[in-house]
Amino acid sequence: AQKVTQAQTEISVVEKEDVTLDCVYETRDTTYYLFWYKQPPSGELVFLIRRNSFDEQNEISGRYSWNFQKSTSSFNFTITASQVVDSAVYFCALLTGNNRKLIWGLGTSLAVNP
Amino acid sequence: DVKVTQSSRYLVKRTGEKVFLECVQDMDHENMFWYRQDPGLGLRLIYFSYDVKMKEKGDIPEGYSVSREKKERFSLILESASTNQTSMYLCASRGAGGVLDNEQFFGPGTRLTVL
Numbered sequence: 001a002q003k004v005t006q007a008q009t010e011i012s013v014v015e016k017e018d019v020t021l022d023c024v025y026e027t028r029d030t031t032y033y034l035f036w037y038k039q040p041p042s043g044e045l046v047f048l049i050r051r052n053s054f055d056e057q058n059e060i061s062g063r064y065s066w067n068f069q070k071s072t073s074s075f076n077f078t079i080t081a082s083q084v085v086d087s088a089v090y091f092c093a094l095l096t097g098n099n100r101k102l103i104w105g106l107g108t109s110l111a112v113n114p
Numbered sequence: 115d116v117k118v119t120q121s122s123r124y125l126v127k128r129t130g131e132k133v134f135l136e137c138v139q140d141m142d143h144e145n146m147f148w149y150r151q152d153p154g155l156g157l158r159l160i161y162f163s164y165d166v167k168m169k170e171k172g173d174i175p176e177g178y179s180v181s182r183e184k185k186e187r188f189s190l191i192l193e194s195a196s197t198n199q200t201s202m203y204l205c206a207s208r209g210a211g212g213v214l215d216n217e218q219f220f221g222p223g224t225r226l227t228v229l
């Protein structure tokens with residue numbers, strides 16, 4: 001079975017705090033891709049990052065960083081020094097093999113308070 | 115930049131009406147998708163299309179149909195709208211699916227209310 005679990009439904013932090021959003025996935029495929037998307041209050045999902053199963057290097061983009069660990073089937077997302085503009089729902093998703101369909105987590109709603 | 119547009123941001127319809135939601139992408143993408151998003155249920159795939167005139171059911175196709183007559187346009191049809199179809203509808207498109215071409219790009223969404 002293929003599954004994506006985002007155990008944190010809602011997180012609330014104060015501005016400038018660091019926050020980590022967890023994503024755990026399940027698949028038996030050896031080739032797969034993991035994604036993070038951001039959905040701000042405006043509603044449009046924005047692609048943030050893709051990782052393939054053969055590349056376990058962590059990624060950093062400004063205040064955002066991603067930690068991919070195959071040993072724990074996790075692809076966690078950390079926001080450093082959070083800002084109010086980071087308030088959004090964040091989705092993790094899995095694409096396996098030749099599938100066209102993404103398997104989505106249920107999302108984590110992040111509120112960054114001033 | 116990929117642009118995915120949806121015909122309406124907000125739509126209010128009556129029970130039993132036929133409803134058309136239109137989606138257009140400008141990047142010559144092969145794959146297009148329709149999702150609905152409801153609180154606590156995340157994104158659920160209704161239908162997708164991998165080529166013109168080709169379609170495949172997603173996880174919740176009941177009560178919906180789709181049409182893809184042209185590559186850039188993917189329509190979602192509610193044959194007889196019901197109140198339980200009140201939701202946010204999201205359209206997405208994706209390229210052929212190569213290693214660097216498999217992320218989905220989303221439109222702004224249509225919030226449909228069925229009274």
